[in-house]
Amino acid sequence: MKVKVISRSANDYIRETNHDIHKVNRNYDPSLHPFALNREYKRALNSVKLDRIFxxxxxxxxxxxxxxxxxxxxxxxxxxxxxxxxxxxxxxxxxxxxxxxxxxxxxxxxxxxxxxxxxxxxxxxxxxxxQxxxxxxxxxxxxxxxxxxxxxxxxxxxxxxxxxxTIVAKNPIYYMDNNRHKPMFLTCGQGVDLWEENRTQPLRSWEWGNDTVNHIRFNPIEQDLAVAASNDRSIILYDIRKPQPARKVVLAMRSNAICWNPMEAFVFTVANEDYNLHTFDIRKFGFPLQVHKDHISAVISLDYSPTGKEFVSAGYDKTIRFFTTLGRRSHEIYHTKRMQRLTDIVWSYDNRYVISSSDEMDIRIWKANASEKLGFKAPRETNNFRYQDKLKDKFAYHPEVRRIAKHRHVPKHIFSGQKELQTIKESQDRKEANRQAHKKPDAKSKNYNFEVKKQIVREEK
Known part of the structure; x- marks a missing residue:
């Protein structure tokens, strides 16, 4: 005969020391917790509100x-x-x-x-x-x-x-960048020159066109690749092992800065005068992977986070914006009344801070996560923050949570500029829709991505 008895282990409910937390056994059967989803939604809503408060x-x-x-x-x-x-x-x-x-x-x-x-x-x-x-x-x-x-x-x-x-160059130099793995650096001006650290003459020079090259960056992973931005609105890809530049793509307007993704060797982003940022993949150089919008003036500088998942940009509109790698819109904006036109921005190597410089001779330090608590955090507090982050991700697309998470107070000139750009975009979309509607049936384009393709004027090899 079988006899059913209750069997318990003392390790399941007895504390090892008086300082430990009492263990609580829970049955996670969904039928026993009919309001679990409602409770999690309320916690996610409160977490988003607290993020805005802090x-x-x-x-x-x-x-x-x-x-x-x-x-x-x-x-x-x-x-x-x-x-x-x-x-x-x-x-x-x-x-x-x-x-x-x-x-x-x-x-x-x-x-x-x-x-x-x-x-x-x-x-x-x-x-x-x-020079x-x-x-x-x-x-x-x-x-x-x-x-x-x-x-x-x-x-x-x-x-x-x-x-x-001290090295004296033959022509004015507008920017330089060093190789991460070799004792070499690149300079740009009337052309692009490759230098070795212990020599006074460049090892190699490149020219493509007659205009000035204003920015150049080495690839931090593929050590022989570099990308430069020229005043003739072009983005030029270089391989320092070859005597000629590799490829060239001409944008609608000039680019001011370039930054490579530190975790993806083939991806880089450029800050452009058309108020946008363009992310490219050098394997498909003919068009950008994504166009990042929200600035209302020229973008001056940008920098990737050490994780490669986000980047921060500084604009001539006196604002700092945060984007995900392939996100179309910014998810955070920083601004102050005293901060003037920004000149440069960097993301710290510990992934916690952003440092910006501006025209009024000041350097500002910001938190990369606006509501993050600095200083010591107890283990239970850390676990609670992680739990709240998971809840916010789970309910990110619920209307109320999304509205609170996206809402930002911006200066008046930013608000007015965004409305003006929205009116311009609606007019352009209307014009393009009419153009497509009144074309001949065999001339209508299929899968037309006007927003991305219009950024590229031509590609040269």
């Missing part, structure tokens, strides 16, 4: 420049070190932990276009409009300068700097 992204500013900040550069080895280059020729090294300037270098007599740091971080290169490329020693950063007292940091800041090496 959305305070601005952390602080770095004051000290006496002229407009032109360029920001991250140190490849030290997350807490930032380089800023100004229009008066100064380069400042910042300690992001305490917002102090560690050193000021009077590097050039003109505008500093860029600062490049190799992966080892022992020295850096700077370039200006006067000068200078190499600066950074060995003092290896002496744990971030742990020194303020008096010693001040004494280091006041020391005179002499460049290790």
């Amino acid at each position: 959305a305070k992204p601005f952390i602080g500013s770095l004051d000290g420049h006496s002229d407009s900040v032109q360029k920001l550069t991250k140190h490849p080895k030290k997350v807490g070190v930032l380089f800023s280059a100004a229009c008066n020729g100064e380069i400042k090294l910042w300690n992001l932990t305490n917002h102090h300037c560690m050193r000021t270098i009077k590097a050039h007599n003109g505008i500093v276009r860029n600062v490049c740091i190799p992966n080892h971080g022992n020295y850096c290169f700077s370039v200006d409009d006067n 000068n490329i200078k190499q600066w020693d950074l060995s003092f950063l290896n002496d744990n300068i971030m742990e020194m007292d303020s008096d010693l940091q001040l004494s280091l800041q006041c020391t005179e700097e002499v460049p290790i090496n």
Whole structure:
């Protein structure tokens, strides 16, 4: 005869110590919890509302420049070190932990276009409009300068700097970028030149057309590839192993900045004068994968997050916007009353902060996640945040949750500009629809993607 008995293990309901949490056994059978979905929806709604309440992204500013900040550069080895280059020729090294300037270098007599740091971080290169490329020693950063007292940091800041090496180019240089894996760098101006760090003459030069090249970036993964933006509205793909540029595509308007996706070797995004950002895949170079909208003025700069899932852009409309890699619209916008036209923006290597520079000589530090809690978080608190994130993803497309998550208060000039651009777009769509409707039946295009295809004027090889 079988006898049914209740069997329990003491490990299922007894705490190991008095500091542990009481264990609660739950039966997850859906029939026993008819209101579970309603409870989760309410929690997701409350989480979205709390995100809007605690959305305070601005952390602080770095004051000290006496002229407009032109360029920001991250140190490849030290997350807490930032380089800023100004229009008066100064380069400042910042300690992001305490917002102090560690050193000021009077590097050039003109505008500093860029600062490049190799992966080892022992020295850096700077370039200006006067055809000068200078190499600066950074060995003092290896002496744990971030742990020194303020008096010693001040004494280091006041020391005179002499460049290790100076290279004078034949033509003005508007931008430069260094290779992540080789001791080489590229400069652009009247053409594109490939340099080796210990030589005073370029190894190779390229030209395609007669216009100026204003921006160039090495691929961080495929070390022999680079992409440049020219003033004739073209995007040019280079392979440093070949004597001629590889491919060229001409956009409707000029591009101001380029950034490669750090996790996908073939994907890069360009910031354009047509108020949009265009993401390309070099394997299908003839048209962009996505056109990212929401800025109401020219996009000046952009930078990808270390995860490659998002990027941040800085516009001439005094706003900072966050996009997903293939997202058409921005999901976050930062702005302040005092912030003027933005000049550059970078995403920190720890994926937590965004640093921007603007015309009013200020550098601002923002949280990458506007409502994220900084500082120590207990394990239970961390688990609760993760649970809330999962709930927000689960109910992201419910009308009320989506409305609260997307709503942003924007300045009046942004609101008016968006309405004006919406009116222009509706007029263009109406005109294109009429054009397609009144064509001959055999001339009507099928699967017509007007929004993407109209960005490309032509492709050259």
